[in-house]
Amino acid sequence: MHYGEPQVGIGIAFLVLALVIASVFVIVASHTTADVPFERVQRVGYWLRKRWLAFLVLLLVLVVGLSLFRLPYATGGGRRTVVEVVGGQFFWIIRPSALPVDTPIRFDVTSKDVNHGFGVYDPAGHLVGSVQAMPGYHNKLDLTFHTRGTYRVLCFEFCGLSHHLMQGSFTVR
């Protein structure tokens, strides 16, 4: 396994935010021993809070709004190679198991028994993403692979005793 590119970016962003939060807590703690009139704290605090709220609401709209353009949910038809994926305790059936490179693929994922998760790793070991395999339902995942090689599949939903052994693979060429 290797660190995925978006994951590293998100992880670094989180680390920075966590350090900022920790710093704020250290700064606030260092100011708790002083004796500041509460009215003054409130005056400054309320002024700042309005801006803090506006910032967070703006962030929500921006981040969530932008994320809606990158939803992984399969939409529309188009010419796609359809791959049938069936999960079962504790195996994967992937048909066909050899897929063309640079071609839109639609994975039609389901389960024959319990809930499983279809987690795909590229040949270098980066997690590409996952989708649930649910009995009675077909989740459709669209992906296009630009790298040739063997892609590994691990189970991403706890499914029983040999959950950790449930592996599969397909090749892209």
Add this chain to the structure above:
Amino acid sequence: MEASAVVHPRFAELDHAEPRLTERMVAWAFAGSGVAIFAVMGLVGLTMRMAQGDVIDLSPTWFYRLMTLHGAGMLTGALLAMMGALWFVVRSSVPLSLERMLASLVLILVGAVGVIVATVVGGFGTGWTFLSPLPYFPAGQWHTWATATFLAGLLAVGAGFFLFCLDVLMKVTAIYGGLGRSLGIPFLLDREDTAPPPQVIAATVVAIEGSLASAVGTTVVVAMIGKTIDAGVGLDALWAKNLIYFFGHSVANLIIYLAAGAIYVLVPRYAGRPWKTTKPIVVGWLFTLLFVTFAYSHHLYMDFVQPTSLQIVSTFASFGASIPVAVVTIYTGMMLVWGSRYRWTLASTLLYLGFAGWLIGGTGAVLDSIIPFNFRFHNTLWVVAHFHTYLMLCVIFWALAFVAHLLEEAAGRTAPRGPSTFALVAMGLGGYGLVAMWYVSGMLGVPRRYAVQPTGTSGYSMAGAIFVMVFAIGFLVLVWQFLRLALAARERGTYELVERRSSWTGVRYLARERREPDVAPEEPLPEVPEPAGRALATPFQLGTMVAVAVVCLFAFLPPVSRAAEQSTRYHHLLHGGEFLLGAALGLIVASLPGVHSQLGWRAADVGLAAVILAPALLMLAMEPAVYEPLNDRPILHFLYHDAIAILGVAVGIGAGSLGRITGRIAFVLALGMMLMYAAGAGGG
């Protein structure tokens, strides 16, 4: 006053109520049970981490049993501790029922025993999420009785929490005059000058959301118990997943909001500043109520068949839920302590550290709530990282802070600085080190819930196990400090220092003498009216319910019964119609002025049992295995349908005894449970 050693000097000037002995005893029972469960489950967690790190040899069979126990047990322990904390701070202004609180405790502890027996003895190992249909595909690991015991245990825990929520709702709305007032809405709209204290608003929101979550949880758990009785019952996997995550996510979320209610009362004791209800607090809690209801669907982001609209709403709700926390609760907490000459004790330090855990863990959760990010992090160890950040480093810290607070108050002093600092540093270092290993593993794409880690990643688990040990050392030192405080409290309660003068030398000295037992009666509870109002208060409301009952009579007509035989779901809806008929009649009767005036708090006790138990019994009775053998016996078949209506009558009268607000909520929830069941359970 001796207690001033552990509270801020200005605290005495603030408007506050001192807890009574009863509140302290209940707080001890809940916090003690909660922390004890936490300690045991922590050891279970350490065992799992050591197995994943290849430090010890643990079979996958036992790993998954322990994983299930750890998840369900930790949530139960944290729930207990925080229910006790909120009850402790709210009861000074709202006379919550002692008997019902004790009944909740018994139910939750019985449920915990059920979970332990099912996992350790019965081998049940589906994870706490028990996603259907995994419990029925045991791969030779557990028997049907273990599944039924685990589910019955969860049902008991849910019933205990349901009872707590309904009691809070009933008393809060009776004292403050309605649901809107309990939430501070007239104050927000400038129609009234005063509002309930923030802990009451928090309690009201928790009670509403908790009732909803409990009803949803009861539905899915009873349906799944039904499938252990009749394997032919078909449960829709997506339906079950929605209900399980609504229940599980909401309860886990509400634990932290229970805690927030307690924080409103505890922080002012150390900051010497009041935490008053303001309009931002009211708005924040109203949004929290909205957001918590819709956030659960982020657990189903990778179930692409879930309606996309629901996923988008969930994204806004999940991100949005962080805003009241960041802008109101934590922000106000920081304002309260800034420049306050904050009294740093063991309890107040744990409180402060808990705020940081909430915000840092919440940030990790918000990032994961963005759908494209979740595509890369769903069910990886990143998820384990963020929920441990706010459960372990906030909720558990606050549960320990609550225990420390009780001990410091009783002992009149805090623990020595040296060992306390050591304990907190070790717990902080160990806790953050542990979650850091999970965050990094999440970035690496390591899936969660693996007994054996993927090749090359067990080192992170080993490091995580070492950090847990560091945390455990800190925890043990903390417990040692607790014991010292407990001994000091005992000494303080038993003996006192009295100034005496030697008759020989005339020298004054302090003598340690046995204290006179304090036999002063407790402060009386605030006056509370009987369950406020009738569920159907006006002729129009009564008339509407009569019309509903008349329509439901059609369920008994032979053509309707025959038509309902076409599918199990139609048949369940027919049962629902019969149930609604009974419930409507019961509610009408209980709302008649002559009847309602005879119903007091004792009737409400029976009513609570009815609205919690009867819907569960109804759903069990709706198992095809129960009614299909009766199809060839007309009299028994007829009596069966009558019994369903009678269960409805019990719910109707029960709801009618709970007052206008709680009665209506309980009535709607009971019907909702029946409808949810009908929608998801088929086959037979």
